[in-house]
Amino acid sequence: MSESTQVRPTTGTAQAKERAVQAANELHSRTGADAFDAVVVLGSGWADAADALGSVEAELDMTELPGFVAPTAAGHYSTLRSILVGDKRAAVFCGRTHLYEKHDPMRIVHAVRTGVAAGASVVVLTGAAGSLRTDFSVGQPIVVRDHINLTSTSPLSGPDFVDLTEAYSPRLRTAAQEVDPSLAEGVYASLLGPQFQTPAELSMLRVxxxxxxxxxxxxxxxxxxxxxxxxxxxxxxxxxxxxxxxxPFDSLKALDVVRQRAQHLGRLLSATLQRS
Known part of the structure; x- marks a missing residue:
């Protein structure tokens, strides 16, 4: 076989996408859904928001799908639901895995890739975060405008030169703010964890x-x-x-802040998805 016709090894990104397609096929089979319009990943304390999203069509454990492991962090669950949100169908993951749980980047993004492989054109990411601004109040939902990736890693491998200029959709941000005009926007710094930041690190992030x-x-x-x-x-x-x-930071208290607002957050997500 000549060099030009040799089959080259599949890149890590391509292999991960193949696993996502396998998981998506199983998701279709287990839920009976032909396709999904959106995939929603519920972060720390957000799980109860799923109850306010819409009508549940099917529920399973995400570990029943190829490539998934159960989340271990507090406030995260392995429940996966197919939910009708108005006339949109969403695959809703009631928890996520993190790098600090000793998973590789491909595992971290498997839910997102599976949802997109299942037909979703909209990805909704939710979570809890510490505020670096004095005008942000505890319990306030913030629309993420941009991020700073300080995890020192990527879910891509090979020459995947992806343009992230508008990584967070202006159209979807506007849709959320039409539902709740009081929503502020902010830049999210993603760190590895699990430890929290030192005062010097927090000051650096703000700068x-x-x-x-x-x-x-x-x-x-x-x-x-x-x-x-x-x-x-x-x-x-x-x-x-x-x-x-x-x-000192009290992580359980912070988790309760989100849980107490889960129903309101679910209604916000539901209305936003119906505008998407």
Whole structure:
């Protein structure tokens, strides 16, 4: 076989997409859904928001699909639902895995890739984050305008030169703000974790232009954009990150902040998806 006709090894990104297609096929089979319009990933404390999204058509454990493992972080669950949101069908993951759980980047974005492979053109990412701004209040939902990826990794391999200029869809951000005109926007700094940031690190992030700090969003967004999907990011301010300069951070208290607002957040997501 000549060099020009040799079959080259599949890149890591392509292999990951193949696994996502396998998972998407199984998702179709188990839910009876021909296609999905959106994939929603619910972050820390958001799981109960699924109850307010719409009509549940099917429910399963995400680990029943190829390539998935159960989340281990508090406030994350392995439940996966097919939900009718108005006339849109959403694959809703009630939890996510993180890099600090010792998974590789391909595993972190598997839910997003599976949803897009199942037909979704819209990816909704949710989570909780510490605020670096004094005008953001604890419990306030923030639309993510952009991110700073400080995880030192990517879900892409090979020459996948993806343009992230408008990684977070202006159209979807507008749709969310039409539902709730009070929604502010911010830049999300994605860090590896699991440890929280030192006061010096928080000060650096603020100088760099970050408004929120957490341990998700960036890799999933990169994967979604690379597959041609639009992304909406919505993060709830779970704590004043800068207060860590003066007092210890209480992660369970921060989780409760989001849980207490889950129904409201679910209604916000539902109305936004119906406009998408």
């Amino acid at each position: 760099a232009g970050a408004d929120l700090v957490g341990r998700s969003f960036a890799l999933e967004t990169i994967a979604a954009v690379e597959m041609g999907a639009e992304v909406l990011g919505l993060s709830v301010v779970s704590n004043d990150a800068m207060s860590a300069v003066f007092e």
